[in-house]
Amino acid sequence: MRIRPIQPTDHQALVALWRRTPGIRLREEDELEPFCAYLQRNPQLSLLLEDDAGRVAGSLLVGHDGRRGYLQHLVVDSPHRGQGWARALLQEALRRLASLGIRKSHVFVLEDAPEALAFWQMQRGWSERDDIRVYSTTGA
Template sequence: MDNLTIRIYDLRDQEAVIRLWNSCGLIVPANDPIRDIARKIRFQKELFLVAVRRGQIVGTVMAGYEGRRGWINCLAVSPVLQRKGLGRRLMQEAEKRLLALGCPKVNLLVRTSNSQVIEFYRKLGFAREDVVSLGKRFLVDPLDQQDTYVIRPPRPGDLGQVVHLHGALYAEEYHWDEQFEGLVADIVAKFIRDHDPKRERCWIAESNKEIIGSVFLVKKSVTVAKLRLLIVEPKARGLGVGTRLVDECLRFARQAGYRKIKLWTNDVLHAARHIYKKAGFRLVHQEPHHSFGHDLIGETWELRL
């Protein structure tokens, strides 16, 4: 396969990796990909590999070695490049790195119903073993709660739903008129039209294939980012969704080299203000205004990174 390189995962790869895992069906409610990645890069980061072709991430594999045997996880190949030898090349690179550490044996887990994948590994020299896989969870992620959710990049159709969610929710809870929905639509349209993928992001919170929250981080200047359109569905509040979304903004802003994040909100949005304050934002300006059919007090908050 031409123009292909296999290298160690970089923090800037996160969104592309999650998008790839989604396309390969690797993300399930029991696993939060962001937390999985964060844990891996704290331990043997050099064994988390990505395949890059023409500037796009098209494959991944995670390996690990604890001194007795190695493990393989998260082998993924872009659906359009499957059956072209890329999975084999990723496995060969992972095995080479495990051997360099003195690893004598490698294991992996495959669902018994996944006959295609079992055959793939059989051709690489793997064999079934007469063992039972047992598991015990030490840490309970938010995804393991009754109301599970994932944080992911937007897909086609998501941003229109984000506009609808804002318009419907703010009309119901605050009786704001259609001017607010129009403002949200303008912000979203500008994000789509002028999107700078290296410096701007949107995150979607999803539960049971339903959007329950979202947030945007956009460029205001070279050193200042702007947090926009944080929203969480009422039924999802109390699960930490809003805090997780804001945390993603802060993490990405630091990676992108911003020195400050600013946001504009209104004093009646108590839950959002609480999240901003907990994240370290400071209220720096207040100004009365009449918008969306109501007299409001607009607020500017800032966080130095």
């Protein structure tokens, strides 16, 4: 297994991984063009986990706004879970963000994703916020 930066050519395999992963919700922003724009805006930050045969085994999309990091689609495919790969992806992402001077990050976890919620509740240094609410828009 190895961790490397995500490339635009990984899109199709990542979408297949995300579709078969409970708790991941795909949006228009996950289509090829916005995906590539995200990678270009945040170079070398989003990470892919490959198995020994070079197949996609996990992912973590990573971006920032100059002050805060934002993490999305942290996934390890079911055959590879329980081996510490999600933590390895997370640690590498935080290391890359820290190298840019970004020390605080956020992750949004869907309420209907019990495995993801359990993962984040167990992560040292991460705490659930009860002092904010998130509002989203799909455009003007």
